[in-house]
Amino acid sequence: MIPFSFEYHRADSLEEAALVYQQIQASGQKPIYYGGGTEILTMARLAQIHFDAVIDIKQIPQCQRLERADDAIVFGAGVSLDRIGQANLWPLLSQAGARVADHSVRCKITLGGNLAGTLPYREVALPFMLFSSDAHGLVFGPGGSRDVPFKELFNGQLNLRPGEFLVELRVAQFAAEVPALSVKKTRLDWVDYPLFTVAMVRVNSEIRVAFSGVTGCPFISDAINRTLSAAASWDDRAQSAVAHISDSVVDDLHGSAKYRRFLLTRTLADMLAKIEE
Protein backbone atom coordinates (compact mmCIF):
# COMPACT_ATOMS: atom_id res chain seq x y z
CA MET A 1 0.00 0.00 0.00
CA ILE A 2 1.27 3.47 -0.82
CA PRO A 3 1.50 5.38 2.48
CA PHE A 4 0.52 8.82 1.19
CA SER A 5 -2.13 10.35 -1.07
CA PHE A 6 -1.67 12.03 -4.42
CA GLU A 7 -3.80 13.07 -7.37
CA TYR A 8 -3.96 11.24 -10.69
CA HIS A 9 -4.30 13.20 -13.97
CA ARG A 10 -4.28 11.56 -17.38
CA ALA A 11 -3.52 14.06 -20.13
CA ASP A 12 -4.92 13.74 -23.64
CA SER A 13 -2.58 16.29 -25.23
CA LEU A 14 0.92 17.70 -24.76
CA GLU A 15 -0.51 21.13 -23.91
CA GLU A 16 -2.85 19.69 -21.28
CA ALA A 17 0.01 17.84 -19.58
CA ALA A 18 2.26 20.91 -19.39
CA LEU A 19 -0.62 23.14 -18.27
CA VAL A 20 -1.78 20.92 -15.43
CA TYR A 21 1.87 20.55 -14.35
CA GLN A 22 2.19 24.34 -14.11
CA GLN A 23 -1.17 24.73 -12.33
CA ILE A 24 -0.29 22.16 -9.68
CA GLN A 25 3.12 23.74 -9.20
CA ALA A 26 1.59 27.23 -8.95
CA SER A 27 -0.63 25.97 -6.13
CA GLY A 28 2.50 25.13 -4.16
CA GLN A 29 2.33 21.37 -4.76
CA LYS A 30 4.73 18.95 -6.41
CA PRO A 31 3.67 17.26 -9.68
CA ILE A 32 5.61 14.55 -11.51
CA TYR A 33 5.15 13.10 -14.96
CA TYR A 34 4.08 9.46 -15.02
CA GLY A 35 5.00 6.97 -17.75
CA GLY A 36 4.66 3.28 -16.87
CA GLY A 37 4.69 4.21 -13.20
CA THR A 38 6.74 1.17 -12.24
CA GLU A 39 9.54 3.14 -10.60
CA ILE A 40 7.23 5.80 -9.18
CA LEU A 41 4.94 3.27 -7.50
CA THR A 42 7.70 1.06 -6.10
CA MET A 43 9.58 4.05 -4.69
CA ALA A 44 6.37 5.66 -3.36
CA ARG A 45 5.45 2.48 -1.50
CA LEU A 46 8.79 2.69 0.33
CA ALA A 47 8.34 6.45 0.85
CA GLN A 48 11.58 7.03 -1.07
CA ILE A 49 9.94 9.79 -3.09
CA HIS A 50 7.19 12.23 -2.32
CA PHE A 51 4.91 14.19 -4.66
CA ASP A 52 1.35 15.52 -4.67
CA ALA A 53 0.16 14.59 -8.16
CA VAL A 54 1.10 12.38 -11.10
CA ILE A 55 0.44 13.43 -14.69
CA ASP A 56 0.10 10.36 -16.87
CA ILE A 57 1.43 11.19 -20.31
CA LYS A 58 1.58 7.77 -21.94
CA GLN A 59 -1.78 7.95 -23.72
CA ILE A 60 -1.06 11.26 -25.44
CA PRO A 61 -1.10 10.35 -29.17
CA GLN A 62 2.38 11.87 -29.85
CA CYS A 63 3.82 9.81 -26.97
CA GLN A 64 2.38 6.65 -28.55
CA ARG A 65 4.01 7.01 -31.98
CA LEU A 66 5.90 3.96 -33.18
CA GLU A 67 6.55 4.22 -36.90
CA ARG A 68 8.87 4.98 -39.76
CA ALA A 69 8.57 8.58 -40.92
CA ASP A 70 10.70 10.07 -43.70
CA ASP A 71 14.19 8.64 -43.23
CA ALA A 72 13.78 8.12 -39.50
CA ILE A 73 12.21 5.76 -36.99
CA VAL A 74 10.04 7.41 -34.33
CA PHE A 75 9.58 5.99 -30.84
CA GLY A 76 7.02 7.69 -28.59
CA ALA A 77 8.20 8.11 -25.01
CA GLY A 78 5.00 6.49 -23.71
CA VAL A 79 5.42 3.27 -25.72
CA SER A 80 6.11 0.18 -23.61
CA LEU A 81 9.29 -1.83 -24.11
CA ASP A 82 7.10 -4.81 -25.00
CA ARG A 83 5.46 -2.91 -27.87
CA ILE A 84 8.87 -1.73 -29.10
CA GLY A 85 9.98 -5.36 -29.21
CA GLN A 86 6.81 -6.52 -30.96
CA ALA A 87 7.07 -3.83 -33.66
CA ASN A 88 10.82 -4.51 -34.00
CA LEU A 89 11.47 -1.39 -36.11
CA TRP A 90 15.02 -1.26 -34.77
CA PRO A 91 16.30 -4.75 -33.90
CA LEU A 92 19.13 -3.37 -31.69
CA LEU A 93 16.64 -1.44 -29.56
CA SER A 94 14.38 -4.50 -29.38
CA GLN A 95 17.35 -6.60 -28.21
CA ALA A 96 18.40 -4.10 -25.55
CA GLY A 97 14.81 -3.61 -24.38
CA ALA A 98 14.14 -7.34 -24.25
CA ARG A 99 16.61 -7.74 -21.39
CA VAL A 100 15.15 -4.99 -19.18
CA ALA A 101 13.25 -6.44 -16.20
CA ASP A 102 10.92 -9.32 -17.19
CA HIS A 103 8.25 -9.66 -19.86
CA SER A 104 5.26 -8.63 -17.71
CA VAL A 105 7.10 -5.55 -16.38
CA ARG A 106 8.18 -4.65 -19.92
CA CYS A 107 4.48 -4.45 -20.80
CA LYS A 108 4.42 -1.42 -18.44
CA ILE A 109 7.89 0.20 -18.51
CA THR A 110 7.98 2.98 -21.10
CA LEU A 111 10.86 4.18 -23.24
CA GLY A 112 10.70 7.64 -21.63
CA GLY A 113 10.56 6.18 -18.13
CA ASN A 114 13.61 4.01 -18.71
CA LEU A 115 15.65 7.01 -19.86
CA ALA A 116 14.31 9.39 -17.20
CA GLY A 117 14.31 6.99 -14.26
CA THR A 118 16.55 7.35 -11.22
CA LEU A 119 17.87 3.78 -11.42
CA PRO A 120 21.29 4.09 -13.05
CA TYR A 121 21.01 1.43 -15.79
CA ARG A 122 18.80 3.05 -18.46
CA GLU A 123 19.65 0.18 -20.78
CA VAL A 124 17.48 1.30 -23.69
CA ALA A 125 19.50 4.51 -23.95
CA LEU A 126 22.51 2.56 -25.27
CA PRO A 127 21.35 2.11 -28.89
CA PHE A 128 20.57 5.84 -29.14
CA MET A 129 23.98 6.73 -27.66
CA LEU A 130 25.64 4.83 -30.52
CA PHE A 131 23.91 7.11 -33.03
CA SER A 132 23.83 10.29 -31.00
CA SER A 133 24.63 12.47 -34.05
CA ASP A 134 21.76 10.88 -35.96
CA ALA A 135 19.18 10.83 -33.16
CA HIS A 136 16.95 13.57 -31.79
CA GLY A 137 14.43 13.95 -29.02
CA LEU A 138 11.27 16.01 -28.94
CA VAL A 139 10.53 17.49 -25.53
CA PHE A 140 7.55 19.54 -24.40
CA GLY A 141 7.15 21.93 -21.49
CA PRO A 142 5.98 25.35 -20.38
CA GLY A 143 7.86 26.94 -23.30
CA GLY A 144 6.29 24.64 -25.90
CA SER A 145 8.18 21.99 -27.84
CA ARG A 146 11.93 21.70 -28.45
CA ASP A 147 13.82 19.47 -30.80
CA VAL A 148 17.05 18.42 -29.08
CA PRO A 149 19.99 16.45 -30.52
CA PHE A 150 20.35 13.23 -28.52
CA LYS A 151 23.91 14.23 -27.60
CA GLU A 152 22.55 17.21 -25.65
CA LEU A 153 19.50 15.42 -24.36
CA PHE A 154 21.28 12.48 -22.76
CA ASN A 155 24.72 12.25 -21.20
CA GLY A 156 24.18 9.26 -18.95
CA GLN A 157 21.00 10.86 -17.73
CA LEU A 158 18.18 12.79 -19.34
CA ASN A 159 18.67 16.57 -19.34
CA LEU A 160 15.32 18.33 -19.29
CA ARG A 161 14.39 21.84 -18.23
CA PRO A 162 11.96 22.26 -15.31
CA GLY A 163 8.44 21.19 -16.25
CA GLU A 164 9.52 19.46 -19.48
CA PHE A 165 8.88 15.86 -20.47
CA LEU A 166 10.14 13.65 -23.28
CA VAL A 167 7.62 13.16 -26.10
CA GLU A 168 9.54 11.01 -28.59
CA LEU A 169 12.95 9.93 -29.87
CA ARG A 170 13.86 9.71 -33.54
CA VAL A 171 16.80 7.91 -35.10
CA ALA A 172 17.96 7.82 -38.71
CA GLN A 173 16.72 4.72 -40.55
CA PHE A 174 20.29 3.64 -41.43
CA ALA A 175 20.86 2.85 -37.72
CA ALA A 176 18.63 -0.18 -38.20
CA GLU A 177 20.64 -1.38 -41.19
CA VAL A 178 24.17 -1.80 -39.78
CA PRO A 179 25.50 -4.89 -37.97
CA ALA A 180 24.62 -4.57 -34.29
CA LEU A 181 24.67 -6.54 -31.03
CA SER A 182 23.49 -6.05 -27.47
CA VAL A 183 24.79 -8.28 -24.66
CA LYS A 184 23.71 -8.17 -21.04
CA LYS A 185 25.56 -10.06 -18.30
CA THR A 186 23.96 -10.67 -14.94
CA ARG A 187 25.36 -12.25 -11.82
CA LEU A 188 23.22 -15.37 -11.80
CA ASP A 189 19.60 -15.04 -12.89
CA TRP A 190 18.54 -14.19 -16.42
CA VAL A 191 16.22 -11.49 -15.05
CA ASP A 192 18.26 -9.07 -12.95
CA TYR A 193 19.91 -5.70 -13.03
CA PRO A 194 23.04 -5.90 -15.17
CA LEU A 195 26.58 -6.61 -14.12
CA PHE A 196 26.91 -4.70 -17.35
CA THR A 197 25.20 -4.32 -20.71
CA VAL A 198 27.12 -3.56 -23.89
CA ALA A 199 25.63 -2.40 -27.19
CA MET A 200 27.94 -2.53 -30.23
CA VAL A 201 27.56 -1.49 -33.86
CA ARG A 202 29.83 -1.58 -36.88
CA VAL A 203 29.45 1.39 -39.23
CA ASN A 204 31.70 0.55 -42.21
CA SER A 205 34.98 -0.24 -40.43
CA GLU A 206 34.21 1.83 -37.35
CA ILE A 207 33.22 0.07 -34.12
CA ARG A 208 31.10 1.94 -31.57
CA VAL A 209 30.15 0.67 -28.12
CA ALA A 210 28.03 2.01 -25.29
CA PHE A 211 27.99 0.61 -21.75
CA SER A 212 25.56 0.41 -18.85
CA GLY A 213 26.28 -0.96 -15.37
CA VAL A 214 30.07 -0.60 -15.72
CA THR A 215 30.29 2.78 -14.00
CA GLY A 216 27.67 4.95 -12.29
CA CYS A 217 25.66 5.67 -15.45
CA PRO A 218 25.61 4.69 -19.14
CA PHE A 219 28.57 6.02 -21.12
CA ILE A 220 30.24 6.03 -24.52
CA SER A 221 33.87 6.99 -25.12
CA ASP A 222 35.59 8.17 -28.31
CA ALA A 223 38.90 6.77 -27.04
CA ILE A 224 37.40 3.33 -26.52
CA ASN A 225 35.70 3.42 -29.92
CA ARG A 226 39.01 4.34 -31.61
CA THR A 227 40.79 1.52 -29.79
CA LEU A 228 38.15 -1.00 -30.80
CA SER A 229 38.26 0.17 -34.41
CA ALA A 230 42.07 -0.13 -34.71
CA ALA A 231 43.84 -2.89 -36.58
CA ALA A 232 44.73 -5.47 -33.93
CA SER A 233 43.45 -8.82 -32.68
CA TRP A 234 40.05 -9.00 -30.99
CA ASP A 235 41.67 -9.88 -27.65
CA ASP A 236 44.22 -7.04 -27.82
CA ARG A 237 41.60 -4.47 -28.74
CA ALA A 238 39.25 -5.65 -25.99
CA GLN A 239 42.06 -5.46 -23.40
CA SER A 240 43.13 -1.97 -24.47
CA ALA A 241 39.53 -0.77 -24.48
CA VAL A 242 38.89 -1.95 -20.93
CA ALA A 243 42.20 -0.37 -19.83
CA HIS A 244 40.72 2.98 -20.95
CA ILE A 245 37.89 2.71 -18.43
CA SER A 246 38.58 4.82 -15.35
CA ASP A 247 38.90 3.55 -11.79
CA SER A 248 35.22 4.08 -11.15
CA VAL A 249 34.11 0.60 -12.25
CA VAL A 250 31.24 -0.54 -10.05
CA ASP A 251 32.31 -2.82 -7.20
CA ASP A 252 29.26 -4.27 -5.44
CA LEU A 253 27.52 -7.44 -4.29
CA HIS A 254 26.69 -8.38 -7.89
CA GLY A 255 30.36 -8.44 -8.84
CA SER A 256 33.70 -6.92 -7.93
CA ALA A 257 35.28 -4.28 -10.15
CA LYS A 258 38.02 -6.78 -11.01
CA TYR A 259 35.47 -9.39 -12.09
CA ARG A 260 33.54 -6.83 -14.14
CA ARG A 261 36.74 -5.82 -15.97
CA PHE A 262 37.65 -9.45 -16.63
CA LEU A 263 34.19 -10.37 -17.93
CA LEU A 264 33.91 -7.17 -19.95
CA THR A 265 37.20 -7.91 -21.72
CA ARG A 266 36.01 -11.40 -22.69
CA THR A 267 32.61 -10.08 -23.74
CA LEU A 268 34.05 -7.33 -25.94
CA ALA A 269 36.42 -9.79 -27.64
CA ASP A 270 33.52 -12.17 -28.34
CA MET A 271 31.34 -9.35 -29.64
CA LEU A 272 34.11 -8.08 -31.94
CA ALA A 273 34.56 -11.57 -33.35
CA LYS A 274 30.85 -11.86 -34.01
CA ILE A 275 30.34 -8.43 -35.51
CA GLU A 276 33.39 -8.65 -37.79
CA GLU A 277 32.78 -12.19 -38.97
Added chain:
Amino acid sequence: MFSYTTRQSLILQVNQDALTVTPRPSDTLLYTLRQELGFTGAKPGCENGDCGACTVIFDNLPLKSCLMLTAEAVGHEITTVEGLHHTALQDAFMDHWAFQCGYCTSGFLTTAHALLTRHPDADRQTMVEWLRSNLCRCTGYQEIGDAVWSVLQARQT
Protein backbone atom coordinates in the same frame (compact mmCIF):
# COMPACT_ATOMS: atom_id res chain seq x y z
CA MET B 1 -8.14 15.06 -19.45
CA PHE B 2 -9.21 12.52 -16.86
CA SER B 3 -8.51 13.78 -13.34
CA TYR B 4 -9.05 11.66 -10.25
CA THR B 5 -8.07 13.80 -7.32
CA THR B 6 -9.91 12.42 -4.31
CA ARG B 7 -11.81 9.28 -3.29
CA GLN B 8 -14.84 8.98 -5.61
CA SER B 9 -16.66 6.26 -7.53
CA LEU B 10 -14.92 4.59 -10.44
CA ILE B 11 -16.11 1.76 -12.66
CA LEU B 12 -13.69 -1.09 -13.30
CA GLN B 13 -14.27 -3.88 -15.83
CA VAL B 14 -13.23 -7.00 -13.95
CA ASN B 15 -13.97 -10.54 -15.13
CA GLN B 16 -16.51 -9.13 -17.59
CA ASP B 17 -18.48 -7.25 -14.91
CA ALA B 18 -18.65 -3.47 -14.45
CA LEU B 19 -17.85 -2.99 -10.77
CA THR B 20 -17.97 0.22 -8.74
CA VAL B 21 -15.02 1.02 -6.48
CA THR B 22 -14.04 4.05 -4.39
CA PRO B 23 -10.24 3.92 -4.11
CA ARG B 24 -7.83 6.65 -3.10
CA PRO B 25 -6.12 8.02 -6.24
CA SER B 26 -2.89 6.52 -4.86
CA ASP B 27 -4.29 2.98 -4.41
CA THR B 28 -2.74 0.32 -6.58
CA LEU B 29 -4.92 -1.99 -8.64
CA LEU B 30 -3.68 -4.87 -6.47
CA TYR B 31 -4.93 -3.15 -3.32
CA THR B 32 -8.35 -2.35 -4.80
CA LEU B 33 -8.86 -5.81 -6.28
CA ARG B 34 -8.18 -7.43 -2.93
CA GLN B 35 -9.48 -4.95 -0.36
CA GLU B 36 -12.50 -3.53 -2.14
CA LEU B 37 -13.55 -6.27 -4.52
CA GLY B 38 -12.40 -9.38 -2.69
CA PHE B 39 -10.47 -10.78 -5.66
CA THR B 40 -7.81 -12.25 -3.41
CA GLY B 41 -6.47 -14.45 -6.21
CA ALA B 42 -4.15 -11.54 -7.02
CA LYS B 43 -1.53 -12.06 -4.29
CA PRO B 44 0.72 -9.48 -2.69
CA GLY B 45 4.27 -10.83 -2.68
CA CYS B 46 7.08 -8.33 -3.11
CA GLU B 47 4.85 -5.39 -4.20
CA ASN B 48 7.93 -4.37 -6.10
CA GLY B 49 7.37 -5.86 -9.55
CA ASP B 50 9.64 -8.83 -8.98
CA CYS B 51 7.59 -11.89 -8.02
CA GLY B 52 4.54 -11.83 -10.32
CA ALA B 53 2.15 -13.20 -7.66
CA CYS B 54 -0.13 -10.20 -8.26
CA THR B 55 -0.36 -10.71 -12.05
CA VAL B 56 -3.72 -10.10 -13.75
CA ILE B 57 -4.63 -10.06 -17.43
CA PHE B 58 -4.99 -6.49 -18.63
CA ASP B 59 -6.30 -6.07 -22.18
CA ASN B 60 -4.89 -9.51 -23.02
CA LEU B 61 -1.44 -8.76 -21.57
CA PRO B 62 -0.02 -9.99 -18.26
CA LEU B 63 0.35 -7.12 -15.86
CA LYS B 64 1.68 -6.91 -12.33
CA SER B 65 -1.17 -5.22 -10.48
CA CYS B 66 1.18 -3.84 -7.81
CA LEU B 67 2.69 -1.68 -10.58
CA MET B 68 -0.56 -0.03 -11.65
CA LEU B 69 -2.83 2.57 -10.08
CA THR B 70 -6.51 1.73 -9.87
CA ALA B 71 -7.40 4.98 -11.64
CA GLU B 72 -5.09 3.99 -14.50
CA ALA B 73 -7.15 0.84 -15.09
CA VAL B 74 -10.40 2.66 -15.87
CA GLY B 75 -11.58 1.80 -19.39
CA HIS B 76 -9.54 -1.40 -19.63
CA GLU B 77 -10.47 -5.09 -19.37
CA ILE B 78 -9.09 -6.86 -16.31
CA THR B 79 -9.21 -10.60 -15.73
CA THR B 80 -8.11 -12.07 -12.41
CA VAL B 81 -7.63 -15.77 -11.74
CA GLU B 82 -11.24 -15.80 -10.47
CA GLY B 83 -12.27 -15.07 -14.07
CA LEU B 84 -10.69 -18.29 -15.38
CA HIS B 85 -13.14 -21.17 -15.04
CA HIS B 86 -12.19 -24.82 -15.61
CA THR B 87 -9.66 -23.98 -18.31
CA ALA B 88 -7.38 -26.58 -19.86
CA LEU B 89 -4.52 -24.69 -18.22
CA GLN B 90 -5.91 -25.19 -14.73
CA ASP B 91 -6.40 -28.91 -15.42
CA ALA B 92 -2.84 -29.12 -16.74
CA PHE B 93 -1.48 -27.55 -13.55
CA MET B 94 -3.18 -30.32 -11.57
CA ASP B 95 -2.13 -33.08 -13.96
CA HIS B 96 1.52 -31.97 -13.86
CA TRP B 97 1.71 -31.22 -10.12
CA ALA B 98 2.62 -27.66 -11.04
CA PHE B 99 2.11 -26.22 -7.55
CA GLN B 100 2.89 -26.98 -3.95
CA CYS B 101 1.90 -24.18 -1.54
CA GLY B 102 -0.01 -22.47 -4.39
CA TYR B 103 0.91 -18.88 -3.54
CA CYS B 104 2.42 -18.22 -6.95
CA THR B 105 -0.17 -20.24 -8.89
CA SER B 106 -2.69 -17.54 -9.75
CA GLY B 107 0.14 -15.37 -11.10
CA PHE B 108 1.45 -18.21 -13.26
CA LEU B 109 -2.07 -19.03 -14.49
CA THR B 110 -2.81 -15.46 -15.54
CA THR B 111 0.59 -15.02 -17.23
CA ALA B 112 0.22 -18.33 -19.07
CA HIS B 113 -3.38 -17.62 -20.02
CA ALA B 114 -2.33 -14.30 -21.58
CA LEU B 115 0.40 -16.16 -23.47
CA LEU B 116 -2.11 -18.69 -24.85
CA THR B 117 -4.35 -15.85 -26.00
CA ARG B 118 -1.67 -13.66 -27.49
CA HIS B 119 0.72 -16.29 -28.86
CA PRO B 120 -1.13 -19.57 -29.33
CA ASP B 121 1.75 -20.51 -31.64
CA ALA B 122 4.45 -19.79 -29.02
CA ASP B 123 7.59 -21.90 -29.08
CA ARG B 124 9.24 -23.14 -25.89
CA GLN B 125 11.63 -20.18 -25.77
CA THR B 126 8.79 -17.65 -25.92
CA MET B 127 6.95 -19.56 -23.21
CA VAL B 128 10.02 -19.53 -20.95
CA GLU B 129 10.50 -15.80 -21.57
CA TRP B 130 6.94 -15.05 -20.46
CA LEU B 131 7.03 -17.40 -17.46
CA ARG B 132 10.29 -15.81 -16.25
CA SER B 133 8.09 -12.94 -15.05
CA ASN B 134 6.89 -15.09 -12.15
CA LEU B 135 8.76 -16.60 -9.22
CA CYS B 136 7.94 -19.85 -7.45
CA ARG B 137 9.68 -20.77 -4.21
CA CYS B 138 8.39 -24.35 -3.97
CA THR B 139 8.58 -26.15 -7.32
CA GLY B 140 11.61 -26.35 -9.57
CA TYR B 141 9.69 -24.61 -12.41
CA GLN B 142 9.94 -27.80 -14.50
CA GLU B 143 6.40 -28.88 -13.63
CA ILE B 144 4.98 -25.42 -14.38
CA GLY B 145 6.75 -25.27 -17.75
CA ASP B 146 5.54 -28.80 -18.58
CA ALA B 147 1.95 -27.89 -17.71
CA VAL B 148 1.88 -24.78 -19.89
CA TRP B 149 3.74 -26.51 -22.71
CA SER B 150 1.25 -29.40 -22.72
CA VAL B 151 -1.61 -26.96 -23.37
CA LEU B 152 0.33 -25.08 -26.04
CA GLN B 153 1.19 -28.34 -27.79
CA ALA B 154 -2.39 -29.59 -27.62
CA ARG B 155 -3.53 -26.37 -29.30
CA GLN B 156 -0.80 -26.47 -31.92
CA THR B 157 -1.51 -30.02 -33.12
